[in-house]
Amino acid sequence: MDIIPGTWNASFGAPGAGSGSLSGPWYSTHKTQLLGVLLAAASNFLISVSLNIQKCAHLRLVCQAEQKPYYTSKLWWCGITLLGLGELGNFTAYGFAPVTLVAPLGCVSVIGSAFISVFFLKKTMRTADILGGALTITGTYLLVTFAPIVPQELTARQVQNYLVSWPFLAYSILEIIIFCILLYFYKRKAVKHIVVLLMMAALLASLTVIAVKAVSSMIALSVKGKMQLTYSVFYVMSVLMATSCAFQIKFLNQAMHLYEVTAVVPINFVLSTSSAIISGVIFYREFQGAALLSVFMFLFGCLLSSLGVIIIARNKTEKHLQIPFIDCGHIPGQKLTGKIQPGSHSSCYGTLKKEDDSVKRQS
Numbered sequence: 001m002d003i004i005p006g007t008w009n010a011s012f013g014a015p016g017a018g019s020g021s022l023s024g025p026w027y028s029t030h031k032t033q034l035l036g037v038l039l040a041a042a043s044n045f046l047i048s049v050s051l052n053i054q055k056c057a058h059l060r061l062v063c064q065a066e067q068k069p070y071y072t073s074k075l076w077w078c079g080i081t082l083l084g085l086g087e088l089g090n091f092t093a094y095g096f097a098p099v100t101l102v103a104p105l106g107c108v109s110v111i112g113s114a115f116i117s118v119f120f121l122k123k124t125m126r127t128a129d130i131l132g133g134a135l136t137i138t139g140t141y142l143l144v145t146f147a148p149i150v151p152q153e154l155t156a157r158q159v160q161n162y163l164v165s166w167p168f169l170a171y172s173i174l175e176i177i178i179f180c181i182l183l184y185f186y187k188r189k190a191v192k193h194i195v196v197l198l199m200m201a202a203l204l205a206s207l208t209v210i211a212v213k214a215v216s217s218m219i220a221l222s223v224k225g226k227m228q229l230t231y232s233v234f235y236v237m238s239v240l241m242a243t244s245c246a247f248q249i250k251f252l253n254q255a256m257h258l259y260e261v262t263a264v265v266p267i268n269f270v271l272s273t274s275s276a277i278i279s280g281v282i283f284y285r286e287f288q289g290a291a292l293l294s295v296f297m298f299l300f301g302c303l304l305s306s307l308g309v310i311i312i313a314r315n316k317t318e319k320h321l322q323i324p325f326i327d328c329g330h331i332p333g334q335k336l337t338g339k340i341q342p343g344s345h346s347s348c349y350g351t352l353k354k355e356d357d358s359v360k361r362q363s
Contacts, residue, residue, distance in 0.1 A: 033147070035096050036102065037144055039089050039092060040097065040108075041105055043090045044105055045086075045112045046082055046083075046089065047086035047112075051079070052113060053075060053076075054076055054079035054080065057079060060075065092220075094212050096220070098148055098280060100148065100276070100277045100298070103280070105140065110312060115133065128312065132307075132311035136312070137308075139300075139305030139307075140305060142300060143301040145297070148298075154214065156218055156231035157231075159218070167283075171278075171279075171283075186200070198252070198255055198271050200251045202268070202274070203275060204244045205248055206275035208245050210237075210240075211244065213280075214233075215237050215238055252268065262314065266310040269309050273305075273306065
């Protein structure tokens with residue numbers, strides 16, 4: 001059996017130590033973490049399939065002679081169902097694997113969407129897609145190989161201790177200060193730069209993954225018979241999870257509305273993944289006792305995955321059909337220079353505006 005680099009020798013001992021077989025605590029933890037990795041990868045791939053199915057449903061509705069709402073499409077509902085299953089799988093994966101490993105595996109959704117769109121949406125495979133996919137796959141391999149091996153039985157008392165630890169309190173104060181500064185520029189100065197919006201979303205994402213990890217782990221322990229739902233911290237983390245996720249979606253939707261998807265996706269992935277890793281390291285201490293080489297290779301894997309996502313998303317703007325208008329500036333005999341055809345949403349669409357009395361025809 002190949003030994004996966006990590007922190008196993010610092011906390012658990014060698015595989016099967018003391019028993020002469022692969023049944024020790026290291027092997028049990030490693031097997032549980034591997035389950036979380038597979039679940040996270042499959043869930044993110046399912047999300048990419050669901051997004052492409054929804055996009056395909058929208059395109060089919062546009063091509064129909066009789067326009068119907070998107071929620072009447074069975075194909076769209078199929079995509080929504082798969083999306084829900086994917087998000088549920090991601091939520092469950094946090095109960096089996098570290099935050100620092102589950103969060104970066106979101107790159108599987110990006111690379112999966114790029115390649116699946118070739119079949120669903122008949123898009124052309126680019127050289128950049130192949131290069132970005134190769135970098136992402138390599139980075140994902142390094143992530144899984146050099147991820148920290150940590151025990152996944154997270155009790156409510158442990159979560160309470162983590163909440164009042166001085167590293168997390170210092171991190172929370174710093175995060176609140178940065179968020180308030182960004183919110184001031186966003187509200188008072190009307191600064192809606194893409195980095196400002198996505199930075200606020202990333203700061204909220206760090207709280208989301210902390211809460212999701214805690215809630216998922218406590219539910220998993222309760223299912224095994226170790227009841228954790230009677231502790232008040234479970235409901236505190238549940239409220240934190242719902243609140244931070246809602247506001248995170250708000251800022252992310254604002255960025256999607258103002259900027260191209262090709263710019264939002266890579267920047268959001270890099271910022272959100274970085275904040276999730278930092279929160280996992282500070283709150284859950286997932287790299288405590290890890291070898292320097294393991295930390296370096298893990299971060300290098302994150303860098304390769306982020307670079308692959310950026311390459312895949314770069315220059316992938318969709319072409320929109322531009323509706324022409326009549327411009328009298330180039331029509332002989334007219335002095336009008338404005339647009340004289342009303343918009344398609346106007347009640348007088350298809351008619352020409354009446355000329356002003358001051359406009360005279362030339363012979």
